[in-house]
Amino acid sequence: MNRRRRTEILIQDKGNLAEKFAEAILTTYEYREITAPHYGLTMIKVRETAKNSLFYIGEVLVTEAKMEINNCIGTGIVAGMEEKLAKQLALIDAAYKAELSETILWESQLIAAECEIRNAKAKEQAELVSTKVNFETMEI
Amino acid sequence: MGYVPVKGGTEAIEASIKRVKYERLKGEAIIEIETILSTMRALVDQVMSESSLYSPHLAALAIKQAEGSMEEAVFLMRAHRSTLPRLYYSEPVETENMFVQRRISASFKDIPGGQLLGATYDYTHRLLDFDLIDEKKADYTHWLQRYFKELQEVDVQENIQHFPKVVEYLRNEGLFAQYEIDNTQPEDITKQSLEFPASRSARLQVLTRGQTGAVTSLAYASLRGYGEVHPTVGEVRVGSLPIYVKHPNEAASSEEEEFYIGDIQVTEVESFVPVNVKNDKNEEELDFEIGYGICYGQNETKAIAISILDQCLEHAHAEYPTHDEEFVLLHIDSVESSGFISHLKLPHYVTFQSKLDSIRQVKKGAQVIES
Numbered sequence: 001m002n003r004r005r006r007t008e009i010l011i012q013d014k015g016n017l018a019e020k021f022a023e024a025i026l027t028t029y030e031y032r033e034i035t036a037p038h039y040g041l042t043m044i045k046v047r048e049t050a051k052n053s054l055f056y057i058g059e060v061l062v063t064e065a066k067m068e069i070n071n072c073i074g075t076g077i078v079a080g081m082e083e084k085l086a087k088q089l090a091l092i093d094a095a096y097k098a099e100l101s102e103t104i105l106w107e108s109q110l111i112a113a114e115c116e117i118r119n120a121k122a123k124e125q126a127e128l129v130s131t132k133v134n135f136e137t138m139e140i
Numbered sequence: 141m142g143y144v145p146v147k148g149g150t151e152a153i154e155a156s157i158k159r160v161k162y163e164r165l166k167g168e169a170i171i172e173i174e175t176i177l178s179t180m181r182a183l184v185d186q187v188m189s190e191s192s193l194y195s196p197h198l199a200a201l202a203i204k205q206a207e208g209s210m211e212e213a214v215f216l217m218r219a220h221r222s223t224l225p226r227l228y229y230s231e232p233v234e235t236e237n238m239f240v241q242r243r244i245s246a247s248f249k250d251i252p253g254g255q256l257l258g259a260t261y262d263y264t265h266r267l268l269d270f271d272l273i274d275e276k277k278a279d280y281t282h283w284l285q286r287y288f289k290e291l292q293e294v295d296v297q298e299n300i301q302h303f304p305k306v307v308e309y310l311r312n313e314g315l316f317a318q319y320e321i322d323n324t325q326p327e328d329i330t331k332q333s334l335e336f337p338a339s340r341s342a343r344l345q346v347l348t349r350g351q352t353g354a355v356t357s358l359a360y361a362s363l364r365g366y367g368e369v370h371p372t373v374g375e376v377r378v379g380s381l382p383i384y385v386k387h388p389n390e391a392a393s394s395e396e397e398e399f400y401i402g403d404i405q406v407t408e409v410e411s412f413v414p415v416n417v418k419n420d421k422n423e424e425e426l427d428f429e430i431g432y433g434i435c436y437g438q439n440e441t442k443a444i445a446i447s448i449l450d451q452c453l454e455h456a457h458a459e460y461p462t463h464d465e466e467f468v469l470l471h472i473d474s475v476e477s478s479g480f481i482s483h484l485k486l487p488h489y490v491t492f493q494s495k496l497d498s499i500r501q502v503k504k505g506a507q508v509i510e511s
Contacts, residue, residue, distance in 0.1 A: 044383060050429075053324065055345055125300055
């Protein structure tokens with residue numbers, strides 16, 4: 001599974017799977033903390049829709065960590081103050097880079113979690129749709 | 141008169157700092173960060189927007205520390221931001237990917253996807269709710285349970301809908317000008333000083349982090365005649381946007397290898413502004429332009445006001461202050477304006493004495509002439 005899709009699931013899953021996957025790696029492989037979780041900023045670039053140009057809306061606080069497994073360095077980045085999750089994401093990223101066999105087993109769990117996330121979002125959207133206006137044109 | 145260095149006041153300052161802490165604690169009740177996050181959504185959003193730093197947790201902490209003072213909370217956030225390294229720049233965020241929580245149009249009754257009111261105070265009675273004085277946990281738990289039960293009956297679709305933009309609908313009809321995708325790297329006013337004439341990117345960056353009150357007041361002034369922009373709101377949308385960053389050392393990495401880092405909530409506005417333009421025959425005809433506004437969190441007044449000022453600044457006009465980018469952009473920043481005003485409280489003993497001396501000399505001179 002590609003990184004974009006994987007990180008979407010691991011972060012939107014509130015870190016449940018990330019904790020489980022990272023735990024499995026920590027108990028099986030040797031690892032090295034390259035960069036301890038630390039706070040920093042990400043500047044957000046937005047495309048405005050009046051003239052389709054780019055501008056910076058502002059920064060978002062992020063936590064970043066870097067971990068190494070089998071000479072492969074993984075990076076974990078997540079918005080907010082999330083030291084634990086950043087470290088777990090870095091471990092998982094390193095695991096994918098090192099092509100550890102565990103990553104194959106994670107696939108089905110990630111897909112199941114993705115399905116749950118999608119269902120929860122669809123439910124939230126359906127709840128919001130209850131505020132949709134049904135206009136009735138009055139006859140005068 | 142030369143400058144005279146003075147010292148003193150250290151003990152008084154220490155005592156004053158204790159006193160301000162005492163003022164925060166003397167009621168022997170404290171507010172938890174979680175309580176601020178749960179109950180003061182609008183305040184948290186405003187602090188994040190004006191400080192230009194998206195972090196609900198830090199904004200809530202700033203609000204607690206500042207005892208609810210907006211200018212102090214924004215100052216704290218800006219100061220904290222300056223201590224942090226900038227690690228990444230996001231990939232361009234396309235707002236059509238927004239997970240919409242609210243979306244309305246004042247221009248059309250029927251818009252593709254429909255009007256979604258979401259959570260808004262627009263239709264509430266502005267009467268104080270005295271029941272909130274004695275609100276108990278059992279009350280709100282009961283209300284929440286009933287509401288969740290109601291929501292269980294909603295019809296859930298399989299796919300998540302991304303609402304099309306109202307403006308795209310009009311562009312496709314040929315009523316609004318089409319603009320090519322412009323990937324020119326934006327200017328960053330936090331890295332280089334604002335210069336005039338300002339680029340569109342610098343202008344939008346200043347507007348989005350502007351003080352809500354200042355931005356609103358100037359846009360209001362434009363509507364009242366101190367400007368030439370009176371738009372119709374094409375679309376207001378509130379929702380969350382996903383943020384992606386590229387790996388810093390994987391230069392050739394594809395979109396699939398980007399990192400998703402989380403979502404931010406924003407309010408986005410497209411205002412339709414009627415303008416007179418010259419056609420091929422040099423005749424004046426009516427056309428529409430778009431004023432654009434966006435800000436962190438749910439702050440619709442600010443986003444609409446930004447869209448008005450965006451359009452004002454697109455058309456410089458010497459007669460109107462709201463069309464003067466130096467006037468607008470240099471006076472809406474919370475830290476700059478409140479900082480400059482409040483510096484007037486600081487000792488100006490020497491400069492004031494100098495002014496007094498001048499007045500004394502003038503008066504003495506006048507007395508000599510009279511005598």
